[in-house]
Amino acid sequence: MNIPATTLPSPAEQGLNLQGIGSSGEHVAAQPAIEVEGFNAWYGDYHALTNMNIVIPEKRITAFIGPSGCGKSTFLRWINRMNDLVPSARATGTLKLHGQDLLDKATDVVELRRHVGMVFQKPNPFPKSIYDNVAFGPRLHLRMSRGELNQIVEQSLRRAALWEEVKDRLKSPALSLSGGQQQRLCIARAIAVGPSVLLMDEPCSALDPRSTAAIEDLMAQLRNDYTIAIVTHNMQQASRASDYSAFMYQGELIEFGQTEQVFTMPKSEQTQNYITGRFG
Amino acid sequence: MNALMKNTPNARSGRFFKDHLFVIVCLLAAGVCIAVLGVMLASIIVQGMEHLDTQLLQNPPSRKPEKAGIYPAMIGTVYICLVCAVTAIPLGVGTAILLEEFKPRQRTLARLHGVVQLNITNLAGVPSVVYGILGMTAFVELFQVLGSPSDPIWTIGTTDNWYYIQLPFGRGVLAGGLTLMLVVLPIIIISSQEALRAVPNSLRQGALALGSTRWQMVWGTTLPAAIPGIMTGTILAMSRAIGEAAPILIIAGVVYITFTPEHLMDDFTAMPLQIYDWASRPQESFHHVAASGILVLMAILLTFNAVAVIIRQKFQR
Amino acid sequence: MTTITAQSPPALPQGKPKSKALRRVRESCIMAGLIGCGVFSIATTATIIVILAVEAFRFFRLDEVSFWEFISGTKWSPLLGAEKHFGIWPLISGTLLVTLVAMSVALPLGLITAIWLSEYAKPKVRAVIKPVLEVLAGIPTVVFGFFALTVITPGLRWIHEGFGVYNAASAGLAVAVMCLPIVTSLSEDALRAVPRSLREGAFGLGATRFEVAVRVVTPAALSGIVAAFLLAIARAVGETMIVALAAGASPSLTMDPRSEVQPMTGYMVQIFLGDASNFGPEYYSSYAVAATLFLMTLLLTLIGHRVRVRYRQVYE
Numbered sequence: 001m002n003i004p005a006t007t008l009p010s011p012a013e014q015g016l017n018l019q020g021i022g023s024s025g026e027h028v029a030a031q032p033a034i035e036v037e038g039f040n041a042w043y044g045d046y047h048a049l050t051n052m053n054i055v056i057p058e059k060r061i062t063a064f065i066g067p068s069g070c071g072k073s074t075f076l077r078w079i080n081r082m083n084d085l086v087p088s089a090r091a092t093g094t095l096k097l098h099g100q101d102l103l104d105k106a107t108d109v110v111e112l113r114r115h116v117g118m119v120f121q122k123p124n125p126f127p128k129s130i131y132d133n134v135a136f137g138p139r140l141h142l143r144m145s146r147g148e149l150n151q152i153v154e155q156s157l158r159r160a161a162l163w164e165e166v167k168d169r170l171k172s173p174a175l176s177l178s179g180g181q182q183q184r185l186c187i188a189r190a191i192a193v194g195p196s197v198l199l200m201d202e203p204c205s206a207l208d209p210r211s212t213a214a215i216e217d218l219m220a221q222l223r224n225d226y227t228i229a230i231v232t233h234n235m236q237q238a239s240r241a242s243d244y245s246a247f248m249y250q251g252e253l254i255e256f257g258q259t260e261q262v263f264t265m266p267k268s269e270q271t272q273n274y275i276t277g278r279f280g
Numbered sequence: 281m282n283a284l285m286k287n288t289p290n291a292r293s294g295r296f297f298k299d300h301l302f303v304i305v306c307l308l309a310a311g312v313c314i315a316v317l318g319v320m321l322a323s324i325i326v327q328g329m330e331h332l333d334t335q336l337l338q339n340p341p342s343r344k345p346e347k348a349g350i351y352p353a354m355i356g357t358v359y360i361c362l363v364c365a366v367t368a369i370p371l372g373v374g375t376a377i378l379l380e381e382f383k384p385r386q387r388t389l390a391r392l393h394g395v396v397q398l399n400i401t402n403l404a405g406v407p408s409v410v411y412g413i414l415g416m417t418a419f420v421e422l423f424q425v426l427g428s429p430s431d432p433i434w435t436i437g438t439t440d441n442w443y444y445i446q447l448p449f450g451r452g453v454l455a456g457g458l459t460l461m462l463v464v465l466p467i468i469i470i471s472s473q474e475a476l477r478a479v480p481n482s483l484r485q486g487a488l489a490l491g492s493t494r495w496q497m498v499w500g501t502t503l504p505a506a507i508p509g510i511m512t513g514t515i516l517a518m519s520r521a522i523g524e525a526a527p528i529l530i531i532a533g534v535v536y537i538t539f540t541p542e543h544l545m546d547d548f549t550a551m552p553l554q555i556y557d558w559a560s561r562p563q564e565s566f567h568h569v570a571a572s573g574i575l576v577l578m579a580i581l582l583t584f585n586a587v588a589v590i591i592r593q594k595f596q597r
Numbered sequence: 598m599t600t601i602t603a604q605s606p607p608a609l610p611q612g613k614p615k616s617k618a619l620r621r622v623r624e625s626c627i628m629a630g631l632i633g634c635g636v637f638s639i640a641t642t643a644t645i646i647v648i649l650a651v652e653a654f655r656f657f658r659l660d661e662v663s664f665w666e667f668i669s670g671t672k673w674s675p676l677l678g679a680e681k682h683f684g685i686w687p688l689i690s691g692t693l694l695v696t697l698v699a700m701s702v703a704l705p706l707g708l709i710t711a712i713w714l715s716e717y718a719k720p721k722v723r724a725v726i727k728p729v730l731e732v733l734a735g736i737p738t739v740v741f742g743f744f745a746l747t748v749i750t751p752g753l754r755w756i757h758e759g760f761g762v763y764n765a766a767s768a769g770l771a772v773a774v775m776c777l778p779i780v781t782s783l784s785e786d787a788l789r790a791v792p793r794s795l796r797e798g799a800f801g802l803g804a805t806r807f808e809v810a811v812r813v814v815t816p817a818a819l820s821g822i823v824a825a826f827l828l829a830i831a832r833a834v835g836e837t838m839i840v841a842l843a844a845g846a847s848p849s850l851t852m853d854p855r856s857e858v859q860p861m862t863g864y865m866v867q868i869f870l871g872d873a874s875n876f877g878p879e880y881y882s883s884y885a886v887a888a889t890l891f892l893m894t895l896l897l898t899l900i901g902h903r904v905r906v907r908y909r910q911v912y913e
C-alpha cells in the first residue's frame with residue numbers, strides 16, 4: 001500500500017461516518033449493508049484487488065470512482081458473484097451481505113443475485129417484448145396470477161420512471177426503445193425481482209445527458225429503498241448523485257467517506273489529483 | 281510526388297501487370313469451376329428429363345427402365361430421416377449446450393471438457409463408411425452378443441404390427457436412421473455451438489444477474505436467441521442425411537424393394553441407394569433413370585437449402 | 598424531461614416463492630441429461646475404436662492372415678481363387694492416388710477462388726457466391742459419382758484411349774469437384790478473418806492488391822487455410838460413393854491415374870454389399886481396412902487441431 005494505513009478509515013470509523021448525511025438533510029443512522037474486510041481478488045496471477053476494507057451503508061448511494069482498470073467493476077462483480085463466469089477469477093477475505101459471507105462455498109449464488117441486482121454499462125435488454133423483459137425475473141422466482149404479474153411489471157416500470165413512456169406498447173420489442181429507455185428498462189427488470197441492493201456499473205456511460213439526468217433522478221428516488229453501489233467516470237455525477245464516495249487506484253481502496261468530504265476535503269493527495277483531473 | 285512515381289515506371293508497371301494477371305487467373309479459375317458445374321447439371325438434366333414423370337414418383341423400382349420408379353426409396357428416406365432427426369437434434373443441441381453454456385471452472389473438469397470438444401472435432405472427420413460399420417455392429421447386430429437379427433432375443437408385437445420392435449434391430453429403418461444420426465450428430469453439434477457462441481455475453485450476464493440458474497439462463501435467453509442459427513445448421517445437417525449413401529449402403533445393402541416399410545424393423549431402401557443401384561448398372565437406360573432420381577433428390581435438397589437461407593436472412597438483422 | 602413522482606414507491610406485490618427443492622431437482626435432472634449427451638459422443642468414439650480393434654484383432658488371428666503381411670504386403674486379393682493375399686498397400690495406394698489427383702486440382706483452384714472472393718470480388722458477388730458454395734457443398738456424393746461415370750470417364754477416354762472404363766483419374770476429378778466448395782468456403786473464411794488493419798498497413802506502404810493478397814493476407818491466414826486443406830484431404834480419403842462407382846474394384850499397387858484401382862472405402866462397400874460370405878476372412882478384413890482408414894483420418898484431424906491451436910496462440 002502506498003498510503004499510510006492510518007488514513008484508511010477502519011470499519012468502526014466508517015460506522016461513525018454513517019451518522020447523518022449532509023446533502024439531503026436527513027440525519028438517520030445508516031446500517032451497514034455490505035461489509036468487506038481484507039478482500040483480495042485475482043484473475044489468474046493478476047492481483048486485481050488488494051486488501052480492500054470497506055463498509056457500504058444500507059439504503060444509501062455509494063459511488064466508486066477511479067481510473068480505468070483500477071478494479072471497480074471487479075469489486076462490483078464480486079458482490080453478486082458475477083465473476084463466477086470468469087474461469088480464472090478467485091478471491092479471498094470476507095465479503096458480507098447483511099452478515100452473510102458471500103464467498104462461502106455454501107452461498108446460493110442464484111439466491112444471492114436475486115437480492116443483489118445489477119445494471120450493466122451497456123443496456124442489455126433481452127430480445128423479447130418490454131413486458132417479458134420485466135417479467136423475466138418474477139417468472140423465475142415466483143408463482144403468481146397474471147394479474148399479480150401485471151402489477152409487478154407496472155410497479156417496476158413506474159419505479160424506473162419508464163411506465164408513462166411504454167405503457168401503450170408493452171408488447172413491442174425492447175430493442176425498439178432508445179438507449180436511455182433501454183437502460184431504464186434494465187433497471188426496471190432488476191427491480192422487478194425485488195432486490196435490496198442494486199449494483200450499477202457505469203450505467204450512464206452509453207447515454208446522452210438527458211437520459212443520464214433521468215437515471216440520476218431515478219437513483220435519488222430509489223435511494224430510500226435500495227442500497228445502491230454505482231461506478232462512474234463522471235465526477236459531477238458522483239458528487240451530485242451519491243451519499244458516499246470511494247476512490248480506488250490500482251486495485252486498492254484509497255479513500256472512502258461522505259461524498260461532500262471526499263470531494264471538498266479529500267484526505268489523500270491521489271484523490272485530490274484524480275477529482276481535479278490532474279492525474280498521471 | 282510526380283518525380284517519385286516516374287522514377288520506377290518499369291517496376292510499377294510490372295507489379296501492376298502481376299495484379300491484372302492474377303485477376304485474369306482468378307476469373308479463369310472461377311470460370312472453370314462454373315463450367316464444370318454447368319456441364320454436370322446439364323448432363324444430369326439432359327439424361328434425366330426422359331424419365332422425369334409421375335411414373336417415377338409413383339412406381340416401385342422395376343427391371344424395365346421405363347417403368348422404374350423411386351417411390352419406395354422416397355418413403356424410406358423420409359422414414360430414416362425422421363428417425364435421424366428425432367434422435368440427432370436433441371442429442372446434438374444438448375451436447376452443444378453442455379459444451380458452450382456449462383464450461384466448468386474446476387481444472388480436471390475443464391480438461392474433460394476439452395477432451396469432449398476435441399472428440400467432437402474428431403467425430404466430424406470420421407468417414408461416413410466407418411459410421412456404417414459402427415451402425416452395422418452396434419445397431420444391426422447388437423455386438424453379436426445378444427441373439428441375432430433373424431433370431432431376436434426380445435420383441436414387442438409381431439411383424440404384422442406397425443409398432444413391432446426387436447432386439448437386435450436388424451437391417452431395418454431404425455438401424456438405418458440411428459446410423460445416419462451418428463453421421464450428422466457432429467455437424468449439428470458444431471453448428472449449434474457456433475450459433476450459441478454468437479449470442480452476446482451481455483444477455484447471459486443479464487439473465488444471471490436476475491437470479492437465473494444456468495439452465496434458466498439457457499432456456500429463457502441463450503437458446504431462444506440461438507434458435508435461428510441452430511435451425512439453419514440442423515436443416516443443412518438433415519440435407520446431408522438425405523443425400524448420405526455410404527453408411528446406409530452398409531446397413532441396408534442394395535436390395536430390390538418394391539414396398540414401403542411397415543414398421544421400424546422393416547427392410548428399406550433410400551433415394552441415394554436407389555440412385556447408386558441404377559448408376560452402377562451397365563445399361564445406359566438405367567443411367568437415365570438414375571439421372572431422373574438425382575433430379576428429384578436435388579429438388580428436395582434445394583428446397584431444404586432455400587428454407588435454411590430464408591430462415592437465416594429473416595433473423596439476420 | 599421525464600417527470601418523476603416524488604413519493605416513495607409502494608412495495609412490490611409478491612407472489613408465492615417457487616420451491617427451491619423442486620428447482621434443485623429439475624436442475625440436477627437437466628444436468629444429468631446434458632452430461633449424458635456429452636458421454637454419448639465419447640461413447641461413440643470409444644465404441645468405434647473398440648469394434649475396429651476387436652474385429653481387426655480377430656482378423657489377424659485367422660490362419661490365412663498375418664499382421665506382418667497386412668502392413669507390408671503388396672498384394673490384395675481376398676476374393677480370387679484359392680490363394681488369398683491380404684497386403685494393405687494396394688488399397689492404400691488406391692486411396693492415395695485418388696486423393697492426390699483430387700487435391701492437385703481442388704486445392705490450388707479452391708485457394709485461388711477463395712483469394713479472389715475475399716480480396717477482389719465485390720460484396721454483391723460474394724453475397725451470391727457464398728450461399729451457392731454452401732448449396733454445392735450439400736450435393737450428395739452419389740451425384741458426383743454418377744457425374745464421374747457418365748461424363749468424366751467418357752471424356753477422359755475420348756481424350757486418351759489409355760484410360761480404363763474405371764480409372765483413378767475420373768474418380769479423383771469428381772472428388773475434386775466435390776471438395777472445391779469446401780476448400781473455397783473455408784479458405785475464404787480464414788482469409789476474411791485476417792484483420793483489416795493488416796491490409797490497410799500494407800496498402801499504406803504502396804503495395805498492390807496482388808501483393809497484399811499474396812504476401813500479407815494469405816500468410817496471415819495460412820493456418821486456417823492449412824486446416825481447410827486438411828479437412829478436404831480427410832473428406833477425399835473417406836469418400837466412398839464416388840470411388841465405388843468410378844474407380845473400379847481391382848486393387849493394384851500403381852500410381853498410374855489411368856488404371857483401375859480400389860481405394861479402401863471402395864473395398865469396404867464391396868464386402869458389405871454381400872460379395873463375401875459373412876464371417877469369412879474377407880468380412881473381417883474390412884474391419885482391419887476400416888481401422889486403417891480411421892487412423893488416417895484421426896491423424897489428419899489431430900494435425901488440423903494442432904495447426905488451429907497454434908494459430909490461436911499467434912493471433913490472439
Ligand SMILES: Nc1ncnc2c1ncn2[C@@H]1O[C@H](COP(=O)(O)OP(=O)(O)OP(=O)(O)O)[C@@H](O)[C@H]1O
Pocket residue numbers: 043046048066067068069070071072073074075086088
Ligand atoms: N476477465 C478478466 N480476465 C483477466 N483480467 C481481467 C478480467 N477482467 C478485468 N481484468 C483486469 O483486472 C483489472 C481491473 O479490471 P476492472 O474491469 O475491474 O477495471 P475497472 O476499474 O472497472 O475499469 P473501467 O473503468 O475501465 O471499467 C484490469 O487490469 C483488467 O485488465
Ligand SMILES: [Mg+2]
Pocket residue numbers: 072073074201
Ligand atoms: Mg469497469
